[in-house]
Amino acid sequence: KNPRVAVVGATGAVGREMLKVLEQRNFPASEVVPFSSIRSAGTKVPYKDDELIVRELKEDSFEGFDIALFSAGGSTSEKFAPLAVKAGCVVIDNSNAWRMDPKVPLVVPEVNPDDLDWHPGIIANPNCSTIQLVVALKPIHDEAKIKRIVVSTYQAVSGTGQKAINELETQVTRLFNGKEIVSDVYPHQIAFNCLPQIDIFLENGYTKEEMKMVNETKKIMGDDSIKLTATTVRVPVFYCHSESVNIETVEKLTVRDCRNILASAPGVTVIDYPEKGQYPMAIDCAGEDDVFVGRIREDETIENGINMWVVSDNIRKGAALNTVQIAETLIARNLVRVA
Template identity: 80%
Template sequence: MSAKNPKVAVVGATGAVGREMLEVLAQREFPAAEVVPFASSRSAGSKVEFKGAELTVRELKEDSFAGFDLALFSAGGSTSEKFAPLAAKAGCVVVDNSSAWRMDPKCPLVVPEVNPNDLSWHKGIIANPNCSTIQMVVALKPLHDVARIKRIVVSTYQAVSGTGQKAIAELEGQVVRLMNGKEIEPKVYPYQIAFNCLPQIDVFLDNGYTKEEMKMVNETKKIMGDDSIRVTATTVRVPVFYGHSESVNIETEKKLTVEEVRQILASAPGIIVEDFPEKKIYPMAVNAAGQDDVFVGRIREDESIENGINLWVVADNIRKGAATNAVQIGEELLRRNLLRVPS
């Protein structure tokens, strides 16, 4: 392995996030000696674009990782469960975008702006958090450091791209058919997504919450390093192509004014404050799409409790919520000389 120029594998390179990983690697000029795309046998031989050239997608096999230093995975949980340990065994550090390893106590769950030091104890597999969790904790960690957050109530409005390419095509197709007076047949989602909101993301659990909602609860505590934070979430799929929006209410131990919140967030890494309501300036998904930052606005005190703050948090779920965060983890590993699997 070259500490300065690692060989990088992108697993699931033909999917929405995999393609974005290639784009982000190029845009951020990640110093890779070579980037190789991998996918399942049915996608092997197809082409993906990287730095203006076309790369041929290789079939993912058990022996694919020999000689690689870093693997960015976005190929689903079952693929990660099988191949991530094989990659780590071959000496290749894995950054996995699925939910397979997020709550594994042996695997760091990392957002570089929030808990980069957790990378120091990786054993070869690092989990990339859920997209909706990533943008929320980027916004909340600076406030937690100053005033300690006791409770979080979050409602999300999540774009269809979080489900993948088929969901993007379904929304697009439904809009066209409905605008032309034609009937639709939902396939990706249980109901029509065009011109509709679905208060279900992933399956329902025994406690009445969805799996997506409990991801936000559990991942937030692990990333923030504080199990005492109380978190409750409602996650909703909305007819937006790219960009998750979140209404976040927090209760803090120490009183924070609106101006203090603005100043704290404006000086924090990875955050852009857009909070001029008198000029109708606030974060929107259409503006966040294609961006790597987390946008925060509609900052105001919750007048129903003593130490409450309301925030509106928006980010591109495919970039900061997935691909960009994974590449940033790779950059941080390189910076800290941790791009190796501990023996």
């Protein structure tokens, strides 16, 4: 029997994409039911040739479901994921709530699918900027062992949710018409600007987003020895995060080695033709499934160093697609029932 699937946060930017990905991949669900807060309950969301009526999420909502895909923020996950597990669901959670819990696996199917074996009913989907980074770096780590990573991100507003997409759209339109703007979602104007702050500042001077990249990368790669330092920046782009990535490896890799390793890696597409001026760009990668890598070149200041540019659709591979791929892997490995 095919699983019954609940989509929690179905009216949000990621939730809507989850429905689209389930449809596009022909996910074997007996039924898909969208949930939201009371604000959007009763509205409709498109699914296949139909529209589904969104239901209000309540404590007893999960009876009779097998899989629950959550993307409704950390506090909703904290409260409702344990209730879903009690009702017999496996939860795949897109929020920050469970990611660093040692009992909860943090999974990117191309990188650490075996961690699904020990799931306690909840599986965490990593942060969007971390997912695309580890998809590109795992095959290189396997080949040459990465010692240190320096990453700077250029992150799209869709990662903050639908209200941030609206804020950028409104600011751009109003500024062009000489009107005043307000910033509700971000601490400063996002239109025609770069904000070197994503999420809140921590005591060490880094932002929470930067430390998520540090901690999640180690957990997913299963290697605490990897050193990572990050600067995360919000840019006025709607879809796709771009990342400038510098790595130092134990073994020497040439540019050619890197291109070959990445070209045969699952979920990666290499676009690296400097002579033709071709490289991955946000506008081309939006709506795509893969992680795109280009601008691969040797770091000439150290013995074994590589620079590259990594782009992926943060709402797809960074969120909705990775979540659905986890669900597909659970089904393939017969792990949908709670242990």
